[in-house]
Amino acid sequence: MDPFLSREGVVSDDAGVISHAGNPVREQRQLEFGSAIAPRADRTAIRLTGAERKSWLDSITSQALTSLAPGDSTELLVLDPQGRVEHAAAVVDAGDELWLIADAGDAAPLVKWLTMMRFRADVQIEIPENVTVIGAMRGGAAADALVAAAVRAGDAPVVWSDPWPSVTAGGWQYAEVAEHPGAQFHWVEAVVADPAPLAELPIAGSLAVDALRVAAWRPRWAAEVDERTIPHEADWLRTAVHLNKGCYRGQETVAKVHNLGHPPRRLAMLHLDGSDSVLPEKGDVVFDGENEAGHITSAARHHELGPIALAVLSRRTPGDHELQVETDGSRIAAAQEIIVPADAGRTADIPKLTRLSRRKQVDPPA
Template sequence: MTSPLLTTPGAVTAESIDSGVAAHYGDPAHEGRAIERSSAWVDRSNRGVVRVGGPDRLGWLNDLTSQLTRGLPPGTATEALVLDTRGHLRHHLSLVDDGEATWIHTEPGDGPGLVAFLDSMRFMLRVEVEDLSASCAVLTVLGPDRAAAVAAVTERVDDVLVRAAEDETDLFLPAERLADAARALTEAGARPAGMWAYEAHRIAGHRVRPGVDTDDRTIPHEVDWVGRAVHLEKGCYPGQETVARVHNLGRPPRRLVLLHLDGTAERLPEVGAAIELGGRAVGRVGSSARHHELGPIALGVVKRAAPTDADLVVEGIAAGQEVVVDPDTGANAQIDLRRRPR
């Protein structure tokens, strides 16, 4: 789909995974400052939207995902992962329950796949799964002053569901009300901001994006999802054995880093490019962006054994690393090895 908000003055369409929404509205640097200092809204109407209804929904999602959703209070924002039996990522869910249904947004294009998986797991339970990606849109509001802007929308636009997370607020709303909601946000003082500024803010906050910063080998401990999207004190779910083993005994084979790229380079690295140390590949780069204060930055995963103080290189661009996931993460069990006396 192509968002109607691309008619906003100054809007320039994004590319690749975010095509169909705005990359920026003419001034990415000022948009980034608004996200951090006042308030801004970001068009994320390309996100997949899935609604799960039925009285068994929260217990069912609890059994399928890494998050504790059983008894989740209405209005509580959380994240969850669907993992395979080896602990590798299948789907990432940003969700909120309204007391009657659980609303989920996921990566662009992932709605049908998530619905197909959930439908395959319904069995005899009282749950209904709907893909509403074509009829429901997501607007994200950020910044320290976002509460006033969100209040203006809920007063003026009907059928808005608020998902208030710690650092951003997502609005689920009918697609036909997208323009009205954006107008209400702007009139309340929130600045339009595109995906360039949003992604720079996300990367600086060390938050990975599925399918960009992850690959088919990613496990939650590697990318700082434990605590945020993985609950360590809940019952069985697919992939739990891997999560528990790494938490208690092992250390993940890779670790997430924030890369500060050489600002003299005129380009950003391609997703999946090798991160090198001394001419040898030690990891892969994910998302990258130009931050209004930090300059060019990127997220990457490197081998756990790579020195934390080493200067790295990505596609010929020098990169200093900021540790996000400690090499010694996990290994929380206290094990005394008892040896038989000789």
């Protein structure tokens, strides 16, 4: 029996995902203060062992992994040959083991793909039973308790520190802001076998976690990814892509869009009109006047910002236009906060060559 689901006031779905524990606004504040934990039944842990685990995973994903040391954290993407996102996972080096944490809906497909790609590499892949993923904000008593309760591989606890607060080595940020809101998103997730020592801590549900994530502009596989997503559109090059590593599937598209082109869509945060109690849902259409501009990927009520959402918009949608979100047959006014600019990409400094047709004609000597 999950000790968190039996708490008074806890509301969860059939999969055991806790949406809230009675007061989502209070839970957000407790998470920010570092006093609450967030059980993540919507996240799944994957364990990799074997001598070639890091070099093999490095060769087939978007992230540089061979230099990881015990305790290091990062994240990776698995791309298709056209550079579209297929899978995403958090990565933590636990010494003799490498652990991935993926959204629950992506975990089994990710393991299946990794197993197909193993060939003769010395790597073993499994989804361990009887472990759970629990999150908290780093720097408080809740995170300290998670570290103490985490599964250990040797002396290293399996605790992932989200790299989102800063641009990682080999990464690139498209957001043109003096201070990125993700700089304060100090999220950690621990793999725990026995949650009993944590049972008395305040808990927060997915509504609170998502509100803080959306406010930090943090993309997630289960929300922001569809069949067309490339990493550039969500500013995911910040932490999940190493632009200077060796080749991997989809790398050509990553390089071409970043150096020579522009992503066809862009992620934006929307500040929604809060006069109505309706909150958009994933997939709701965003309009620029009467033209479809994109769709909602995540929506939440933030304890300070009010109703907010992440939306994937067409690159052609002007950044200064007021938008509307259609939900339940009505439209909600939405003001944009640009995350990925329309001119993102095309970073290569390629000199322009004088075209032959424009060269000055010189008369031949007499």
